[in-house]
Amino acid sequence: MFSVLENQVGSRLLFPGDERYEEKKKVWNTAVDKKPAAIVVCEKEEDVIVAVQFAKENQLSISIRGGGHHVAGFAVWEGGLMIDLSQMRQVTVDESRQVALVEGGATLGDIDLETQKYGLALPTGTVSETGVAGLALNGGIGYLRGKYGLTCDNIVGARIVTADGLAIDVNDQSYPDLFWAIRGGGGNFGVVTKFEFALHKVGPEVFALDVMYDFKDAKEIFQKAQAFLAQAPDEAVSINLTVTVLPPAPFLPEFLHFKKVVMLLGVFAGDAQKGEAVLQPLRELAEPIIDHSGVTPFAAYQKKLDQMVPDHVRVYGTSLYFDQLTDETIEQILNKVDNAPAPSILVQLWALGGKMNQVPFTATPFAIRDAKFVLLVDCMAMAGDDDVCKQWIDSVYGGLLPFSYKKASYLNGIAENEEATKNAFQENYDRLVEIKGKYDPENLFQHNHNIKPLK
The missing domain is CATH 3.40.462.20 (Vanillyl-alcohol Oxidase; Chain A, domain 3)
Structure with missing residues (x-):
């Protein structure tokens, strides 16, 4: 079944028994030990696109690894296809606009290392090895929250591979409903390959x-x-x-x-x-x-x-x-x-x-x-x-x-706790269900604090 995908990504497709597979399926919380059918170690956006398309065509469950640091271990799932972004960690600062372009596999430490060269910072979390993608998509509470808000409040744009296998640019002008949803709605709506974050004068x-x-x-x-x-x-x-x-x-x-x-x-x-x-x-x-x-x-x-x-x-x-x-x-x-x-x-x-x-x-x-x-x-x-x-x-x-x-x-x-998910979103939950139904009606992206689309 995987030969088509292997032809597209080559040795970046890992299977059980491969030494690299064993390393890549490890997440921060070792109480979670699940075995995906295969792992795609993505190096560029095109790898993500072909992985999503393949999973959809073959009705494979998708899990997404950014930093793999969530207590629930959402990054890995039994029998599914893991999309591993951990090699996509580039951080580029546009000092004149005070924004950072950050790939989906970057850690908080990667961001601090680059942004502090310019005396700038992004409000993130409190453990540098955390992946910024999962953190930002679900909020992001750190030491700068009082002055500059949450990580999700500082998302000004994103590049997302949707359940249709399309890569789109999302901001307040382009797909504004999806832009609203990713600023706190979790990984329910696609794979974010790149974020654009607002930065603030902090430090060094x-x-x-x-x-x-x-x-x-x-x-x-x-x-x-x-x-x-x-x-x-x-x-x-x-x-x-x-x-x-x-x-x-x-x-x-x-x-x-x-x-x-x-x-x-x-x-x-x-x-x-x-x-x-x-x-x-x-x-x-x-x-x-x-x-x-x-x-x-x-x-x-x-x-x-x-x-x-x-x-x-x-x-x-x-x-x-x-x-x-x-x-x-x-x-x-x-x-x-x-x-x-x-x-x-x-x-x-x-x-x-x-x-x-x-x-x-x-x-x-x-x-x-x-x-x-x-x-x-x-x-x-x-x-x-x-x-x-x-x-x-x-x-x-x-x-x-x-x-x-x-x-x-x-x-x-x-x-994972369905009641806690609904309680976290409060009055915003119904709107998230509607947007989920629009962009991921088959719930391809379900290994997260999941928002189930209406049938």
Whole structure:
């Protein structure tokens, strides 16, 4: 069956048993281990076009690999055709227009490396090895969200291979309905081979918050941080509160090994000297264990969390939004942390506000525009711990759902969940169903937080 496709892409078509196949089918979350029938390692847009056409003609399921970093492992699917974009990573900056042209396989680190040469940045996420495509298509919450919005808010154009196997340019003038849909509606509408992103003046050095407190002070820290955020300027509201158990890593002093801590991380998106003064209260919420806050290269700080999110681990994760952190909500979250079944947990509360919450909720599919926090919880399973870790993650979601904002989740941080998908899009869901029916009526692109077309 695959001979036709092999004639078109040659050795870039990989099959089970091939050493390169085994490497390419690996995703960040090794709890997901699926075996596609074949993998097309794309080097150019034409490879994507022939792969989509072949899959459609042969009724093969398609999965799309950008960075392969989603907790659900959507990049790989059993018995389907994986379209691998990981070789398509070129980033080109047009300094005069302050835009970047970014191929669909690029990582956040690829973008920072190029854009920071010009003192420019794209609001992205917080782990540099993440693929920008999946991140941007589902939102994109990072350290610049308060000042410059979400990654999806900064998409000004895209090149998309549709379910018909056609490559089209999409922007606010060309296919405006599809342009609306890709800014938060996920990978439901085609394969994005190239993005055009708006860039902003940031760096190359910024004032970065990097302070660590003892977990025993967590409740007080959460309360005081929330009070600070209520009056903070847009440049200072993109703060991440992270609870974790520190690993016995050589880069940490021995007294911190296996210690449960609260970390506050964030970037002041403006003048570094002003940022130090504005963020100072967050360095005095309790007695710090360590305070490494200071002026630092923006691109380096973007990699700060990489070592806490190692590649190829077994991960179970979930997410919910909150409109405020009541005492009861805080106690529920901290109780879940206290009862975690494994030492390797990452519980993050990202403060939301500023620019990302000033966009009308119908302007893009990303509908949660007035929540104050998003919770992201990951549990890394050791050998034999999968069931108990999954049960704990399910209990976090179920236990906190009644306290959440509109029962909605951030789709870049939750496994496949049909209810969560609908809740994330709120009133925008019906419009997405309509656009899905127009551009992908057969649901060729279904390995994502899927929007099913009406039959």
